[in-house]
Amino acid sequence: MKKFSLLSTRAGAVFLAPAAALVGIFVIIPFFWVIFVSFTNQTLLGRTALEPDFVGLQNYVALFNPATFFTRGQFGFSLVLTIQFVLLSALVGQALLGLVLAWLSQAVSPSLKTFLQTTVIAAWILPEVVIGFAWFAFLDYDNGTLNMIMRSLGLPPGDWLLQQPFRVIVFFNTWRGAAFSMMLFNSAFQSIPPSYFQAADVAGASSWQKLRDIALPLIRGHIVTDLILITMWTFNVFTPFLLTNGGPSYRTEILSIYTYRIAFKDFEFGKGAAVGVVIMLINLVFALAYLRIARIKTAEAE
Structure with a gap:
């Protein structure tokens, strides 16, 4: 009788089985179920709730209908809005702000650097619901903190969520x-040998010149990785x-909110699944790009 070894293939399969089942x-099952539902007219109520009809590409054709594609509240409008949202808040906002904060933290004292990092990270690790309602209270027209500050400065208050929602x-x-x-x-800046910056200091280079000529060329891989990951998350x-x-009047209805409205408010599961499939394909493109870049970086490291 063979002894059971923890290093055997059979033992590995046993340990992996629960994770594989989950x-x-x-x-895996929801993934293929969503693809199947996207080719039907399944809804929550009515005959098609229990007996949906196979409609082929009808849901996809409706999403990309040129007559309504850019109409507010339709898929095309939300897609364009999401692209703008990603470009402004992820590529320009998060990446640029994160780069500036990281670079500035290299030149401050350790205590101030710790305080800066703790403050910024706190906004990231707090629960989304807490952050969302905190911002809602901050921007409230009647009793919001921002409008109270503006009134104290003699400036007119603004209904920010109504006038400038995007x-x-x-x-x-x-x-x-x-x-x-x-x-x-x-982390990328810390991986650069300090001697590079010390030589630049001797040559009289400014902080901007060190960032432009030394730091940025050496962390190009990190920049691309960051852009791809935050693009996927923001999307x-x-x-x-x-x-x-998602309002007012669909002005902030990005694709994730549009999908939620179609599937769980209008109960058009077939159409909502079609939107989900399109989003999965877009995410797949980003994921493949990220994997290729990671493979190139690994090859360069070897």
Whole structure:
């Protein structure tokens, strides 16, 4: 009789079986179920709730219908809005702000650096619901902190969530997500040999020149990695729903909120699943790009 070894393939399969079962139940099966539902007209109520009809590509055709594609409240409008949201809050906001904070933290005292990092990371680790309602209270027209400050300065208050809803969610997402970029860039800067910057100091280089000519060329891989990851996360973020509920008049209805409305408010599961499949394909492109960059970095390291 063979002895059971913890290092055997059979033992490995036994230990992996529970995790594989959970992945299959909660990831793989729902993945294929969503794809199947996207080709039906399944809803929550009515005959199609229990007996949905196979409609082929009808849901996808409806999403990309040129006549309504850019109409407010339709898929195309939300797609364009999401692209703008990602460009402004992730690529310009989070990445740039995180880079600046990481670079500035290299030149301050250790205590001030710790305080800065703790403050920024706190905005990232706090629960989204807490952050969302805190910002809602901050921006409230009647009793919000921001309007109270403006009134004390003799400035007119603003109904920010009604007048500038898109700018609000861009600023909110930038403020919340900059911590990841800051931590990544901070680690990247620390990996640069100090002698490079010491030589630049001897040559009389300014802080901007050291960042432009030394730091940025050496952390290009980290920059690309950061841009891809925060783009994926921002593309799927749902937190702005806590501030604006997608409104007013669909002006902040990014794709994640649009999918929620179609599937769980209008109960059009087939159409909502089609939107989900499109989002998965977009995320797949980002994921493949990230894996390729990671493979290139590994090859260069070897």
